[in-house]
Amino acid sequence: xxxxxxxxxxxxxxxxxxxxxxxxxxxxxxxxxxxxxxxxxxxxxxxxxxx
Amino acid sequence: xxxxxxxxxxxxxxxxxxxxxxxxxxxxxxxxxxxxxxxxxxxxxxxxxxxxxxxxxxxxxxxxxxxxxxxxxxxxxxxxxxxxxxxxxxxxxxxxxxxxxxxxxxxxxxxxxxxxxxxxxxxxxxxxxxxxxxxxxxxxxxxxxxxxxxxxxxxxxxxxxxxxxxxxxxxxxxxxxxxxxxxxxxxxxxxxxxxxxxxxxxxxxxxxxxxxxxxxxxxxxxxxxxxxxxxxxxxxxxxxxxxxxxxxxxxxxxxxxxxxxxxxxxxxxxxxxxxxxxxxxxxxxxxxxxxxxxxxxxxxxxxxxxxxxxxxxxxxxxxxxxxxxxxxxxxxxxxxxxxxxxxxxxxxxxxxxxxxxxxxxxxxxxxxxxxxxxxxxxxxxxxxxxxxxxxxxxxxxxxxxxxxxxxxxxxxxxxxxxxxxxxxxxxxxxxxxxxxxxxxxxxxxxxxxxxxxxxxxxxxxxxxxxxxxxxxxxxxxxxxxxxxxxxxxxxxxxxxxxxxxxxxxxxxxxxxxxxxxxxxxxxxxxxxxxxxxxxxxxxxxxxxxxxxxxxxxxxxxxxxxxxxxxxxxxxxxxxxxx
Numbered sequence: 001x002x003x004x005x006x007x008x009x010x011x012x013x014x015x016x017x018x019x020x021x022x023x024x025x026x027x028x029x030x031x032x033x034x035x036x037x038x039x040x041x042x043x044x045x046x047x048x049x050x051x
Numbered sequence: 052x053x054x055x056x057x058x059x060x061x062x063x064x065x066x067x068x069x070x071x072x073x074x075x076x077x078x079x080x081x082x083x084x085x086x087x088x089x090x091x092x093x094x095x096x097x098x099x100x101x102x103x104x105x106x107x108x109x110x111x112x113x114x115x116x117x118x119x120x121x122x123x124x125x126x127x128x129x130x131x132x133x134x135x136x137x138x139x140x141x142x143x144x145x146x147x148x149x150x151x152x153x154x155x156x157x158x159x160x161x162x163x164x165x166x167x168x169x170x171x172x173x174x175x176x177x178x179x180x181x182x183x184x185x186x187x188x189x190x191x192x193x194x195x196x197x198x199x200x201x202x203x204x205x206x207x208x209x210x211x212x213x214x215x216x217x218x219x220x221x222x223x224x225x226x227x228x229x230x231x232x233x234x235x236x237x238x239x240x241x242x243x244x245x246x247x248x249x250x251x252x253x254x255x256x257x258x259x260x261x262x263x264x265x266x267x268x269x270x271x272x273x274x275x276x277x278x279x280x281x282x283x284x285x286x287x288x289x290x291x292x293x294x295x296x297x298x299x300x301x302x303x304x305x306x307x308x309x310x311x312x313x314x315x316x317x318x319x320x321x322x323x324x325x326x327x328x329x330x331x332x333x334x335x336x337x338x339x340x341x342x343x344x345x346x347x348x349x350x351x352x353x354x355x356x357x358x359x360x361x362x363x364x365x366x367x368x369x370x371x372x373x374x375x376x377x378x379x380x381x382x383x384x385x386x387x388x389x390x391x392x393x394x395x396x397x398x399x400x401x402x403x404x405x406x407x408x409x410x411x412x413x414x415x416x417x418x419x420x421x422x423x424x425x426x427x428x429x430x431x432x433x434x435x436x437x438x439x440x441x442x443x444x445x446x447x448x449x450x451x452x453x454x455x456x457x458x459x460x461x462x463x464x465x466x467x468x469x470x471x472x473x474x475x476x477x478x479x480x481x482x483x484x485x486x487x488x489x490x491x492x493x494x495x496x497x498x499x500x501x502x503x504x505x506x507x508x509x510x511x512x513x514x515x516x517x518x519x520x521x522x523x524x525x526x527x528x529x530x531x532x533x534x535x536x537x538x539x540x541x542x543x544x545x546x547x548x549x550x551x552x553x554x555x556x557x558x559x560x561x562x563x564x565x566x567x568x569x570x571x572x573x574x575x576x577x578x579x580x581x582x583x584x585x586x587x588x589x590x591x592x593x594x595x596x597x598x599x600x601x602x603x604x605x606x607x608x609x610x611x612x613x614x615x616x617x618x619x620x621x622x623x624x625x626x627x628x629x
Binding site for chain 2: 001002004005006008009011012013014016017019020022023024026028029030033035036037038
């Protein structure tokens with residue numbers, strides 16, 4: 001690996017790690033934020049149908 | 052203290068759920084192959100630009116449009132489009148957002164079955180691969196790529212039994228809903244995926260040069276092949292149509308290549324291609340933009356559905372950013388460091404040149420793990436990690452279809468799940484039956500998993516920025532957000548993103564459909580994806596695949612044209628009368 005290659009790798013990996021880390025920090029430290037951030041873990045209304 | 056712990060567990064659970072929805076197969080298979088093929092540094096520039104001007108803006112647009120539609124009671128892409136555009140055609144455009152996840156699910160679940168099948172076969176000691184031929188033979192037998200229906204046998208070295216298990220598992224999870232399945236799957240699966248990725252990464256980074264007789268084939272050169280911004284190529288001075296340049300990585304390999312050139316009596320030449328000249332290749336931009344779409348699931352019609360279930364003050368900006376950054380972390384920091392370095396260490400640069408996606412994952416890596424000390428464990432761990440990445444994505448592909456059927460037909464979840472189960476089981480059976488050359492899978496991936504995604508993404512950003520309007524769109528996006536969207540994204544969403552998408556789409560059509568060579572600027576043969584459908588060399592599985600997608604579109608269009616919900620949406624009214 002060349003030195004520019006090493007720099008590209010460090011920059012790429014460093015940037016995405018920093019961005020993900022910042023998001024985790026922001027979600028965990030902002031009051032009530034964990035109630036307001038979602039992925040696909042929703043309780044959709046139709047899931048409440050009786051059996 | 053116990054309460055505090057529980058709170059942190061639940062908070063981390065939120066992060067895991069968001070990450071779980073974002074991480075998929077493309078992170079570990081497609082990205083590394085493309086980055087290496089297009090020269091690490093140059094690809095990363097195009098990739099980062101695509102992330103900023105396509106990935107984030109379209110993702111945010113989907114989150115905002117979805118949540119707005121949800122506030123009116125609409126949970127499907129046609130409902131969202133109809134309520135925002137308020138024209139009858141909008142619901143038909145929105146159907147593309149249902150077709151994409153439903154059809155992609157039909158073949159994605161097949162690849163998911165390959166992953167779990169390979170993992171179990173590794174862990175049970177069934178994988179003893181000696182060379183590339185054996186690895187390819189295994190793949191051909193397992194997937195049925197040799198002949199139609201040849202994978203449809205109840206043997207553990209065939210895809211069918213694994214497919215049945217995985218298909219049933221997906222529907223069981225979605226049927227059970229949140230607390231019964233999806234949440235647990237994400238909360239257990241995501242940390243496990245990251246731990247497995249780190250374990251495999253640690254193993255790969257400590258491989259060194261596994262074969263002492265081939266010192267050039269080492270992890271360090273693998274990282275170089277992946278990340279070096281300049282490429283060193285050895286090529287013929289007057290290459291024939293079959294002659295392709297060969298990449299050389301590492302100081303010792305370059306010295307050997309120089310000797311080879313000196314001994315070639317002037318027929319060979321060694322040239323260095325800078326990242327800037329690589330950036331002039333439109334194919335690189337196509338590849339980078341395509342990877343961003345596939346990887347972030349933007350333009351899939353999935354985000355818009357899940358966003359519709361959010362409350363009006365939920366944070367769509369940070370939700371979108373967290374999902375995207377989790378995906379990028381897994382893709383660049385884990386996928387980018389595992390796959391290619393491991394493959395180069397055992398097979399050399401020449402052994403993996405031009406491989407990406409399925410080819411890299413199933414025709415190259417199994418041999419790599421077979422040659423690795425404790426390879427049965429690490430191979431199993433790697434393919435199980437892929438399975439976890441795949442299943443969190445595939446379950447998310449089902450809800451758009453479920454929500455659409457419920458909305459159109461006015462039926463409950465159980466009936467909707469049953470209808471979708473029937474439809475997708477037919478489609479998946481079609482894909483596994485027409486397995487020769489993976490023709491059905493490949494055709495659906497091209498026309499639905501690429502062509503329609505470009506179309507939907509373009510429609511979405513135009514609807515957001517031009518039809519809905521920037522003021523309405525941005526105010527919906529930023530409501531309840533803990534971080535403000537930087538002002539630079541306004542002109543990006545309004546002007547840059549649509550222009551970039553339309554340019555990329557035009558280039559993609561030229562290259563992939565009309566056979567235009569973007570590097571030589573000459574028209575060549577028309578793409579096989581077109582000739583497979585028309586003319587003397589047409590192939591029945593390809594024609595039937597397109598007919599399947601068109602048939603589903605017509606079926607969805609018919610039921611949505613009679614939907615009372617969408618008539619109300621077109622008038623800007625809530626789904627249910629208050």
